[in-house]
Amino acid sequence: MAREGLIFYGSIAIFPLIVLLNLALPDAANRPDQPKEVFNGALLLFFTLLLIYVTYGYHFKKQPHVRVKTVVNVSLIFGVFLLLWLVLVGKLGYLRPHSFPSPNNVFQVFITDIDFLTYESSKASIIRAFTGYILALVLGIPLGVWGGSNLRAFSVSYPIAKVTAHIPPVVYLPYAIAVFPSINGAIVFMIFIGAFWPIVINTMFGVYNIDKRLIEFARILGADEKRILFKVVLPAAMPSILAGSLIGLVLSFVLLTAGEMVGAHTGLGFYLMYYFDVGYFDKVVAAILLISFWVFFWITFGFDIVQSKLLRWQRRIG
Amino acid sequence: MRAMKAVEVTGVKKLGNGKVVLENVDMEVNEGEFVSIVGPQACGKSTLLRLIAGLDQPDAGKIKILEEEVSKPHPKVGMIFQETLLFPWLKIIDNVTFGPISRGVEKVEAEREATKWLESFGLAKFADKWPYELSGGMQRRATIAMMMVNQPKVLLCDELLGGLDLITRNAIADEFLKLWHEKKPTVLYVTHLLEEAVYLSQRVYVMSAKPSKIYETFEIDLPEKRWEVPNLRFSEKCADYVNKVREAFVEAMKVA
Numbered sequence: 001m002a003r004e005g006l007i008f009y010g011s012i013a014i015f016p017l018i019v020l021l022n023l024a025l026p027d028a029a030n031r032p033d034q035p036k037e038v039f040n041g042a043l044l045l046f047f048t049l050l051l052i053y054v055t056y057g058y059h060f061k062k063q064p065h066v067r068v069k070t071v072v073n074v075s076l077i078f079g080v081f082l083l084l085w086l087v088l089v090g091k092l093g094y095l096r097p098h099s100f101p102s103p104n105n106v107f108q109v110f111i112t113d114i115d116f117l118t119y120e121s122s123k124a125s126i127i128r129a130f131t132g133y134i135l136a137l138v139l140g141i142p143l144g145v146w147g148g149s150n151l152r153a154f155s156v157s158y159p160i161a162k163v164t165a166h167i168p169p170v171v172y173l174p175y176a177i178a179v180f181p182s183i184n185g186a187i188v189f190m191i192f193i194g195a196f197w198p199i200v201i202n203t204m205f206g207v208y209n210i211d212k213r214l215i216e217f218a219r220i221l222g223a224d225e226k227r228i229l230f231k232v233v234l235p236a237a238m239p240s241i242l243a244g245s246l247i248g249l250v251l252s253f254v255l256l257t258a259g260e261m262v263g264a265h266t267g268l269g270f271y272l273m274y275y276f277d278v279g280y281f282d283k284v285v286a287a288i289l290l291i292s293f294w295v296f297f298w299i300t301f302g303f304d305i306v307q308s309k310l311l312r313w314q315r316r317i318g
Numbered sequence: 319m320r321a322m323k324a325v326e327v328t329g330v331k332k333l334g335n336g337k338v339v340l341e342n343v344d345m346e347v348n349e350g351e352f353v354s355i356v357g358p359q360a361c362g363k364s365t366l367l368r369l370i371a372g373l374d375q376p377d378a379g380k381i382k383i384l385e386e387e388v389s390k391p392h393p394k395v396g397m398i399f400q401e402t403l404l405f406p407w408l409k410i411i412d413n414v415t416f417g418p419i420s421r422g423v424e425k426v427e428a429e430r431e432a433t434k435w436l437e438s439f440g441l442a443k444f445a446d447k448w449p450y451e452l453s454g455g456m457q458r459r460a461t462i463a464m465m466m467v468n469q470p471k472v473l474l475c476d477e478l479l480g481g482l483d484l485i486t487r488n489a490i491a492d493e494f495l496k497l498w499h500e501k502k503p504t505v506l507y508v509t510h511l512l513e514e515a516v517y518l519s520q521r522v523y524v525m526s527a528k529p530s531k532i533y534e535t536f537e538i539d540l541p542e543k544r545w546e547v548p549n550l551r552f553s554e555k556c557a558d559y560v561n562k563v564r565e566a567f568v569e570a571m572k573v574a
Contacts, residue, residue, distance in 0.1 A: 211401070211402060213399050213401060213402045214402050214405065216371075216373050216399075217397075217399060217402050217405075218405075218416070218420070219373075219391050220371060220373075220391045220395065220396065220397045221396075221416055221417035221420055221464070221468065222391075222393060222417055222420040222421040222468065223416070223420040224420070227420055231405070231408070231416070232405065235405070235407035235408075236407070238407070312448070313406050313407040313408070313448045313449075313450070314406070314450070315450045
């Protein structure tokens with residue numbers, strides 16, 4: 001146990017190590033001198049959070065080993081990547097400085113562009129993504145439930161949905177831009193279409209495949225149709241509904257950035273494309289990092305939490 | 319006083335996928351009786367139970383529950399399916415209150431009633447657990463509580479104790495007998511274990527497959543409080559009955 005713990009803490013110690021290295025070594029001669037505070041701060045923050053998580057998981061939860069191990073291993077891979085990036089690119093000056101900015105260079109952008117990138121662009125993008133996604137949930141789940149519980153509706157709509165759903169949603173964008181009064185509307189529409197199909201299909205499939213005996217069981221116990229819908233059909237189909245909702249959420253971000261890169265005047269995708277066009281690659285990389293952060297954030301702290309609440313009744317494996 | 323007929327099945331025929339699943343089944347069960355139905359695989363035991371529950375309609379013949387013809391699930395009928403014992407997404411207490419709340423009982427009242435039932439099965443401390451956290455035997459007990467809280471007059475059990483180990487099986491069988499003795503619901507009990515059928519019931523129906531109908535009926539004359547007689551399961555009298563039922567069962571299989 002003690003040795004295992006030592007390995008855990010040792011492997012996350014890579015983050016303070018990178019910070020020390022960054023402070024000790026000067027940046028390469030071909031790099032413009034950059035403040036180191038932001039990159040170091042981000043690493044230390046991440047290190048602290050990881051330490052809390054590992055300590056909490058390792059000592060207080062019942063069976064944390066697998067999960068803690070996974071988190072530590074994944075963090076280790078990130079740590080090694082950051083270390084290589086910092087040392088090879090930032091300190092030793094390999095690769096062209098123009099297209100391959102150093103970590104200090106990139107992280108500095110979050111502060112210098114705090115209004116435009118970190119706040120305004122994130123806000124515009126997140127509002128767009130969630131408008132489309134929530135519309136898809138609100139329309140997709142009820143439609144899916146209807147389609148799945150009605151045999152005739154199912155036999156007609158499932159084959160149609162299977163074909164239509166596999167049309168790449170980006171193909172709607174040019175036409176949507178032409179038809180919609182605003183580019184915003186066109187992007188939201190595309191996100192909606194993209195997220196709608198996986199949600200509808202998975203909901204439909206989940207509802208259709210419910211063990212019919214559960215419904216009969218409820219009927220014998222005296223439940224009416226409304227109670228059967230909310231207490232039997234929806235919970236029974238919930239794993240499937242959530243699977244579709246996750247695909248929808250991920251697709252929303254894919255389509256969001258694609259749409260913004262093509263036509264928007266705000267948002268992370270626009271920011272990324274704009275600075276690509278004028279050749280500021282530190283800002284491009286910063287935008288990529290920020291987009292990944294938001295995707296990770298909404299899946300881990302939004303979706304996963306909702307999912308584990310809704311599926312508490314399932315036996316957890318591992 | 320004339321005993322009320324709890325279940326009356328007359329000339330019932332049922333087709334499924336173009337084949338005859340049940341043919342000309344007649345059965346009469348008085349109120350408060352405990353009867354078992356045994357028969358070879360695919361002889362239509364479960365189909366018959368589903369018809370009585372009102373989940374399916376017969377293609378010919380009549381089914382009456384408490385002297386009313388059934389066309390949909392009768393409010394006084396409870397049914398236990400082997401495969402779906404509990405709703406996995408409801409905690410044990412919510413499973414047990416599912417029926418009463420569905421029937422318009424106030425939540426507080428339903429929970430009070432449900433707790434009483436859980437206590438009588440020794441499940442009070444599991445009220446706040448998810449079904450997967452309970453052992454197979456505990457799940458059966460919870461299911462029985464879930465049905466009994468609705469105060470059924472007729473209880474249909476399809477392989478209630480299937481998939482349990484023998485010791486748990488016998489223990490729950492005795493608990494179930496005591497419960498039946500106390501509340502006197504009419505029980506129709508489908509099983510493939512002849513010993514269990516004989517030990518539990520007052521009458522055993524042996525069904526044959528192809529044509530699926532009642533092949534033979536046995537009246538079982540054992541003391542009503544069977545759990546009070548030591549080793550009744552292994553007594554000669556019990557064994558005699560089991561042998562007779564077994565002979566009929568083998569004959570019924572030959573018919574097929």
